[in-house]
Amino acid sequence: MANSQKPLELILARNLLTSISTPAFLLDENSHLVFYNESAGALLGISFEETGRMDPQEWTGSFGPFDTEGTPISLEDLDITQALRDRRPAHSRFHIRSAKGSEHGIEAAAFPIIASEEGASGAMIFFWPLDENGAGA
Amino acid sequence: MKVKVWGARGSVPAPGPEMIRYGGNTSCVQVTLDGGEELILDAGTGIRTLGLNLVNDPKVNILLTHLHLDHIQGLMFFPPCFQADSSITIWGPASPEASLEDRIARYISAPLSPVEVRELPCDVSFRDTPPSEWKIGTATIRAEAVTHRGPTLGYRITEGDTSLCYIPDHEPALGASLEDLDPEWISGFDLAREADLLIHDCQYADSEYGEHIGWGHSALGATVTFARRVEAKRLLLFHHDPLHDDEYLDGLGAAAVERFTQAGGDPGGISMAQEGGALAVTASGASPGTGATARTSAVAEVSTRG
Numbered sequence: 001m002a003n004s005q006k007p008l009e010l011i012l013a014r015n016l017l018t019s020i021s022t023p024a025f026l027l028d029e030n031s032h033l034v035f036y037n038e039s040a041g042a043l044l045g046i047s048f049e050e051t052g053r054m055d056p057q058e059w060t061g062s063f064g065p066f067d068t069e070g071t072p073i074s075l076e077d078l079d080i081t082q083a084l085r086d087r088r089p090a091h092s093r094f095h096i097r098s099a100k101g102s103e104h105g106i107e108a109a110a111f112p113i114i115a116s117e118e119g120a121s122g123a124m125i126f127f128w129p130l131d132e133n134g135a136g137a
Numbered sequence: 138m139k140v141k142v143w144g145a146r147g148s149v150p151a152p153g154p155e156m157i158r159y160g161g162n163t164s165c166v167q168v169t170l171d172g173g174e175e176l177i178l179d180a181g182t183g184i185r186t187l188g189l190n191l192v193n194d195p196k197v198n199i200l201l202t203h204l205h206l207d208h209i210q211g212l213m214f215f216p217p218c219f220q221a222d223s224s225i226t227i228w229g230p231a232s233p234e235a236s237l238e239d240r241i242a243r244y245i246s247a248p249l250s251p252v253e254v255r256e257l258p259c260d261v262s263f264r265d266t267p268p269s270e271w272k273i274g275t276a277t278i279r280a281e282a283v284t285h286r287g288p289t290l291g292y293r294i295t296e297g298d299t300s301l302c303y304i305p306d307h308e309p310a311l312g313a314s315l316e317d318l319d320p321e322w323i324s325g326f327d328l329a330r331e332a333d334l335l336i337h338d339c340q341y342a343d344s345e346y347g348e349h350i351g352w353g354h355s356a357l358g359a360t361v362t363f364a365r366r367v368e369a370k371r372l373l374l375f376h377h378d379p380l381h382d383d384e385y386l387d388g389l390g391a392a393a394v395e396r397f398t399q400a401g402g403d404p405g406g407i408s409m410a411q412e413g414g415a416l417a418v419t420a421s422g423a424s425p426g427t428g429a430t431a432r433t434s435a436v437a438e439v440s441t442r443g
Binding site: 004005007012016019 | 281284311313320327
């Protein structure tokens with residue numbers, strides 16, 4: 001069965017992410033991963049066309065986040081999760097794992113997408129890979 | 138339901154001897170429901186002439202897609218506004234910034250206007266479109282945000298088993314590939330899905346679009362693709378660029394038929410909106426996807442000039 005139509009603000013966000021080379025995720029209001037762009041796909045070793053939409057357990061289980069020891073970080077424990085629920089932007093550093101098994105240190109900036117007073121529509125999360133010294137690549 | 142076009146032009150009125158057949162008035166479409174109620178889609182300059190043709194003491198609902206001038210400029214010259222016995226309900230997009238009345242009053246107020254909204258003698262009310270469907274007379278109305286510059290709605294009007302979709306300002310192809318995207322990611326898809334008549338933005342030829350990306354309007358190729366993706370039964374191309382004269386629009390119309398046919402559409406299922414043109418919209422009477430015969434019977438052309 002076809003999924004229901006996305007809110008316009010998510011459609012526009014996807015169009016933006018499609019058009020830029022900064023790796024980025026698009027989450028809906030329930031933290032489902034509804035899109036990531038080609039640059040994110042290159043970092044993750046798998047394209048969105050291959051994975052399709054993923055629920056929070058799926059995408060955190062596949063890609064992370066992980067701490068520096070490789071231990072999974074619960075989405076609930078991630079500081080940007082709470083910030084987005086509070087409708088605030090957030091910035092954080094953690095590790096992700098690609099589909100090919102390689103780990104990358106990244107810093108991420110997350111922005112809530114708020115269409116109206118009634119509720120949030122989702123979030124955009126942009127990634128910057130870190131080099132081995134923890135600096136922006 | 139019956140549909141009559143009173144203004145098919147976009148952006149700014151474009152009168153002149155070279156604009157006679159398609160007309161120079163900006164967006165305004167009259168929808169007369171089988172139940173008798175009058176709906177008016179947008180209040181561009183075409184609404185002035187429409188108002189002159191309404192019966193005395195009319196009761197009308199005006200559905201505004203957005204508040205750009207080419208969609209509200211005629212309001213101040215709509216004769217029923219100046220009739221004490223007329224009743225006008227104006228629907229439009231909500232905004233966290235100001236009420237619909239206050240936003241429209243920026244135009245109908247000094248120094249742009251000699252009258253203020255509060256001075257209009259008619260019974261006028263302003264209402265934000267609700268997030269869910271609502272009823273006007275025998276019709277069910279649905280409004281949804283669509284891709285344009287600024288908060289903009291498209292409308293779907295359903296009466297019985299007949300549906301009309303009106304999206305006069307729309308750029309669904311902005312940063313997107315309409316051919317490949319899943320329907321859930323296409324602006325306006327649900328609104329226009331299998332509509333008996335789709336009235337849609339087609340401001341540009343494809344060759345012009347490169348200079349106008351992000352302006353909020355569609356080129357012919359995108360409009361045809363959108364219409365075919367949503368399986369609209371008939372497509373009326375609307376919101377003509379003010380630079381396009383009759384001769385140019387004749388050519389664009391011919392190209393549109395060719396493109397629509399190449400995309401699998403019925404050649405009789407597409408036409409250019411003309412000021413004064415009237416259509417009777419009826420349901421196909423067939424279940425969706427039953428083929429071209431049902432599609433061609435979806436809309437019977439009453440006249441091309443009013």
